[in-house]
Amino acid sequence: xxxxxxxxxxxxxxxxxxxxxxxxxxxxxxxxxxxxxxxxxxxxxxxxxxxxxxxxxxxxxxxxxxxxxxxxxxxxxxxxxxxxxxxxxxxxxxxxxxxxxxxxxxxxxxxxxxxxxxxxxxxxxxxxxxxxxxxxxxxxxxxxxxxxxxxxxxxxxxxxxxxxxxxxxxxxxxxxxxxxxxxxxxxxxxxxxxxxxxxxxxxxxxxxxxxxxxxxxxxxxxxxxxxxxxxxxxxxxxxxxxxxxxxxxxxxxxxxxxxxxxxxxxxxxxxxxxxxxxxxxxxxxxxxxxxxxxxxxxxxxxxxxxxxxxxxxxxxxxxxxxxxxxxxxxxxxxxxxxxxxxxxxxxxxxxxxxxxxxxxxxxxxxxxxxxxxxxxxxxxxxxxxxxxxxxxxxxxxxxxxxxxxxxxxxxxxxxxxxxxxxxxxx
Amino acid sequence: xxxxxxxxxxxxxxxxxxxxxxxxxxxxxxxxxxxxxxxxxxxxxxxxxxxxxxxxxxxxxxxxxxxxxxxxxxxxxxxxxxxxxxxxxxxxxxxxxxxxxxxxxxxxxxxxxxxxxxxxxxxxxxxxxxxxxxxxxxxxxxxxxxxxxxxxxxxxxxxxxxxxxxxxxxxxxxxxxxxxxxxxxxxxxxxxxxxxxxxxxxxxxxxxxxxxxxxxxxxxxxxxxxxxxx
Numbered sequence: 001x002x003x004x005x006x007x008x009x010x011x012x013x014x015x016x017x018x019x020x021x022x023x024x025x026x027x028x029x030x031x032x033x034x035x036x037x038x039x040x041x042x043x044x045x046x047x048x049x050x051x052x053x054x055x056x057x058x059x060x061x062x063x064x065x066x067x068x069x070x071x072x073x074x075x076x077x078x079x080x081x082x083x084x085x086x087x088x089x090x091x092x093x094x095x096x097x098x099x100x101x102x103x104x105x106x107x108x109x110x111x112x113x114x115x116x117x118x119x120x121x122x123x124x125x126x127x128x129x130x131x132x133x134x135x136x137x138x139x140x141x142x143x144x145x146x147x148x149x150x151x152x153x154x155x156x157x158x159x160x161x162x163x164x165x166x167x168x169x170x171x172x173x174x175x176x177x178x179x180x181x182x183x184x185x186x187x188x189x190x191x192x193x194x195x196x197x198x199x200x201x202x203x204x205x206x207x208x209x210x211x212x213x214x215x216x217x218x219x220x221x222x223x224x225x226x227x228x229x230x231x232x233x234x235x236x237x238x239x240x241x242x243x244x245x246x247x248x249x250x251x252x253x254x255x256x257x258x259x260x261x262x263x264x265x266x267x268x269x270x271x272x273x274x275x276x277x278x279x280x281x282x283x284x285x286x287x288x289x290x291x292x293x294x295x296x297x298x299x300x301x302x303x304x305x306x307x308x309x310x311x312x313x314x315x316x317x318x319x320x321x322x323x324x325x326x327x328x329x330x331x332x333x334x335x336x337x338x339x340x341x342x343x344x345x346x347x348x349x350x351x352x353x354x355x356x357x358x359x360x361x362x363x364x365x366x367x368x369x370x371x372x373x374x375x376x377x378x379x380x381x382x383x384x385x386x387x388x389x390x391x392x393x394x395x396x397x398x399x400x401x402x403x404x405x406x407x408x409x410x411x412x413x414x415x416x417x418x419x420x421x422x423x424x425x426x
Numbered sequence: 427x428x429x430x431x432x433x434x435x436x437x438x439x440x441x442x443x444x445x446x447x448x449x450x451x452x453x454x455x456x457x458x459x460x461x462x463x464x465x466x467x468x469x470x471x472x473x474x475x476x477x478x479x480x481x482x483x484x485x486x487x488x489x490x491x492x493x494x495x496x497x498x499x500x501x502x503x504x505x506x507x508x509x510x511x512x513x514x515x516x517x518x519x520x521x522x523x524x525x526x527x528x529x530x531x532x533x534x535x536x537x538x539x540x541x542x543x544x545x546x547x548x549x550x551x552x553x554x555x556x557x558x559x560x561x562x563x564x565x566x567x568x569x570x571x572x573x574x575x576x577x578x579x580x581x582x583x584x585x586x587x588x589x590x591x592x593x594x595x596x597x598x599x600x601x602x603x604x605x606x607x608x609x610x611x612x613x614x615x616x617x618x619x620x621x622x623x624x625x626x627x628x629x630x631x632x633x634x635x636x637x638x639x640x641x642x643x644x645x646x647x648x649x650x651x652x653x654x655x656x
Binding site: 005013015016330331336 | 470479499504520522531534
């Protein structure tokens, strides 16, 4: 007797008990779907995180910690202790290897959301995720220069959470975080545009021009209004609104090959201590810190798979007693105890394979049905694709564990058929 | 020359007193033998010994001049299907297989039984059909799952399975005890006739003495077993 003879028998025997076994397969399918779903979400979240900025070659800031630079330049968290001077920004922009430069200036906030002073280049060159450009859901981007000083472009989450529409007016607060901040109440901004959702920190930012940011601070000094000095909004344009410094600059290069030479140029910049960071590398480092939860999530879904497979073993074992007669008949027609072991093990393996396949199908269906919605709301791309190498490894280990677990009923059947021989005592 | 020989056979279940200590016995080719014994007298144990599922502690069983104890466990499994047909008391059939597939099971596992079945018929289905017809099973039942048949029909399917590919030895373990008296007689006639036609030695084990009249040779397990009943 060999496996070729056993497989159709195992299949027909399983088909005969299909109602019970279908539930077992469904349980395995759901747990495999969960496991792969968590793995895909994990990858999606990780990619979403590490691709909060994509298409940028370098992020430049005052010399300090690269991770901190990423925290405030990309995630708008915390505050920069040092800025870089505007002449440096101009020098960087003029560097022959630099294709574009996006200046970023942080420090103010609006009802807890960070205010990002930047330039039109931000809307033209900023990329996130899979090199996607920013897209305006409504309205327009602001223009650089004195004509469009008090226009703001809101991230999707800001607009949604605070209920802003185009044309609404908002006042910015000096500093970030704690309530009771001094307001720039004399110079309100108008919502000129609202960005489409990106699933990145862009969604949480209020974008204004660098000139606008300069304008609201004309009559401020050292973080407080200068007593007795008030420059009305309509006169702000008459002042020189060239920023004195910015927090960081995102650089795009003409050629990716130049990245290290430009990095050296920045790190050795003579006029002030600067630092250039490769965003992909720094974000991956940061993920190591914030991404610990992902492993726990994967472990939990691994446990769910273990529960599913335990259910499989329980079902096959429970059905074994009723099948002792069947096994004795097989023994009488030449099946050995080892054949019996394989018969039961094959059944378990087949059920695991069926469950794994159904799980992949379920996940694909789910990805097709809910993928676009998840991508739009959370910026997490759930790829509907053939399993990646990592997923294939997970699937492979599920099947391997299923095979090992199925050896248990197989072993029990082996023992039973040795003890029963041709005459089971039922 | 005996086809099936028992020689100085002793068997004890592990940790128990010997339950079988048999006198030497031989069953000739084509000979039907009725083996009688009350419940608990070791009939099932002897059956497992004859089929080579169990091995005795001393002495042994030879079939076709092959001492079963000299074969490996896997070889005994192969020998069993090559040369023996077995019929049990009831639940003989694999419920989810159609009647025809149940009959052909030995041919799936034994190339020898398969080849011998094909000697008398063009294909395996034809060989099974011939036996099923002889055993009075209507053709419309052949494709039905075994579980759809009555007990009497199932026993006749089991007999067909035991006989397909003309094994030299047929061992039947209380095959009629689930049948009523009339059907018992009919089944026994069919089984004896088919074994005779196939030239198979038949060892028919039963606790029911009334069936003994149809056999030329009757053995009582109590008389051939010298082990003290516990």
